[in-house]
Amino acid sequence: MQDAHNEEKNLDQLYRDVLFEHYRRPHHKGELAGAEIVTKGNNPVCGDKVTVYGKLDAQGERLEEVGFDGKGCAICIASSSMMTETMRGKTLAEASAASDKFKAMMRNEAAFEVPPEVPDLEALEGVKKFPVRVKCATLAWTTLKNGILAYQAGKTGGETVEACETNTEKE
Amino acid sequence: MSNTQKAAAPARETIALDPRRVAQDFPILKQKIHNGKRLVYLDSGATSQKPFTVIDAMNEYYHVSNANVHRGLHVLAERATEIYECARTRMHFFINAYLPGEIVWTKNATEAMNLVAHGYARKFLKAGDEVIVSRMEHHANLVPWHLLAKDKGVVVKGIELNADGTLRLEELDAFLKGGKVKIVALTHVSNVLGTINPIAEIAKKVHDAGAIFVVDGCQAVPHLPVNVQTLGADFYAFSAHKMLGPTGLGVLWGRMSLLEKMDPFLGGGEMIEEVTISSSTYKEPPGRFEAGTPPIAETAGMTAAVEYLMKTGMANIRAHEKELVSYTLERLKSVKHLKVFGPANPEIRAGVFAFEFEDIHAHDVAQILDGEGVAVRAGHHCAQPLHEWLGSPSTARASAYLYTAKEDIDALVKALETVRKKFA
Secondary structure (H helix, E strand, O other), X not given: OHHHHHHHHHHHHHOOHHHHHHHHOOOOEOOOOOOOEEEXXXXXXXXXXXXXXXXXXXXXXXXXXXXXXXXXXXXXXXHHHHHHHHHOOOEHHHHHHHHHHHHHHHOOOOOOOOOOOOHHHHHHHHHHHOHHHHHHHHHHHHHHHHHHHHHHOOOOOOEEXXXXXXXXXXX | OOOOOOOOOOOOOOOOOOHHHHHOOOHHHXXXXXXXXXXXXXXXXXXXXXXXXXXXXXXXXXXXXXXXXXXXXXXXXXXXXXXXXHHHHHHHHHOOOOOHXXXXXXXXXXXXXXXXXXXXHHHHOOOOOEEEEEOOOOHHHOHHHHHHHHHHOOEEEEXXXXXXXXXXHHHHHHHHHOOOEEEEEEEOEOOOOOEEXXXXXXXXXXXXXXXXXXXXXXXXXXXXXXXXXXXXXXXXXXXXXXXXXOOOOEEEEXXXXXXXXOOOOOOOOOOEXXXXXXXXXXXXXXXXXXXXXXXXXXXXXXXXXXXXXXXXOHHXXXXXXXXXXXXXXXXXXXXXXXXXXXXXXHHHEOXXXXXXXXXXXXXXXXXXXXXXXXXXXXXXXXXXXXXXXXXXXXXXXXEOOOOOOHHHHHHHHHHHHHHHHHHO
């Protein structure tokens, strides 16, 4: 019974008001013209599909603007929105590290820390308790990192497929 | 329209089921979840719940009869073999097969489909031969043919759908006229749209063109009276776990004349006649296709499941679900911005309801429904080509069975209102 009660609380933790705000009015959503980094992310099992954009400074080192576009569940869209807030102004190396760190946090491999500049990120901590939904939250972050790697390798485009660890599709 | 399927059985009186009384036989449905909420299980299309008679039969098997089948001379081996073979006989009566030996036990329906693809089609089809599937197929009736296409150059083509989610049978006619079709493989009931396809009508067309007809019966055998003789297909596959039985057991029914021509798909113990260092000969069907120690306790559970279904009456189950289809479609209409897929006519629809809210992702819907105690499925339901046609990568799906009551549908509708409010 205690467990059942906790689950109940968790669902409210999953759909936090802050998360809904980002879902309803996502930041930096829409195609970003002139972006050097343009990369797609796909979660075929859920049907979440995003395109992540990164516009670099004159030196080609720092992300001046970060945006995304696409369709997905509330977790995916809100997390994409928060990703753009987190990544803006970071160097490519910092952004890659931030992507890795976010993934580790969501997978419970690292302590959940909220960067002071993006306090809203705290709303995603509750997603950790829903393992099936973690990949919804990480999609845009992984996609940006892969976009950075591709850019550094002199490539554009590419598609990130976020593998589903818990296959819920068995019939 | 494809509701031209003549009622196979003569019209007869059905007895109204009391689903709430039926639910009393299913221990799992009695539990409370999420802080005292009643469990509303609407995911029987994925797997059915089990009555205690099925659970007890498997339990008793391990308590009293456990041994390996066929080889032993001792008392337990005899009991186990009898349980295993009696289940086969019982299943042959249940679907009205011509012979018990036409029932091949497999691991699941997917393996049954693969057995046809690899045991029959691989042997008899050649490059350029056509296999016809449809837009509404489960991946289990697509991927085995794709494997064959890759290896042998067989061509796989699909029948598209009418707007109401029925098959465009005129496309099948056109494919058959081309003269290259060797196999037609279709589902009896769509696991997303709920469409009941006119199998007997299609069987005639397929046979007139000299092709073989393979039917995926996973969503049909649990819910409709299925008589393989009147349906007239050549192979018919289904799984135990969707019809009150255990997981780990599936069935391939095939005409004996075809099974006899087929090569084994798995080699090993049980399926042989004689083995030397360099060669072996195989048993007659069905043993030829049952390599290794089979699921034995599961067949004990299957027998109990079939008995439960026969006692309840498949015609009664179908009548109950048909009524539930009308009720559910009507109730779902009251939910604003909700789109329900599949045929509106209950005569050609089983109790499967895939739906979508405008602008709310199916996983968000299913998650919030779960919080309200209502278990549905969300995703592509192993039918990606169909979801491509629906224009939506994933849908939420509620599916009913004999223990589903109108109250369960009311709970679904109420929970859907909660979803809408949360996302408004």
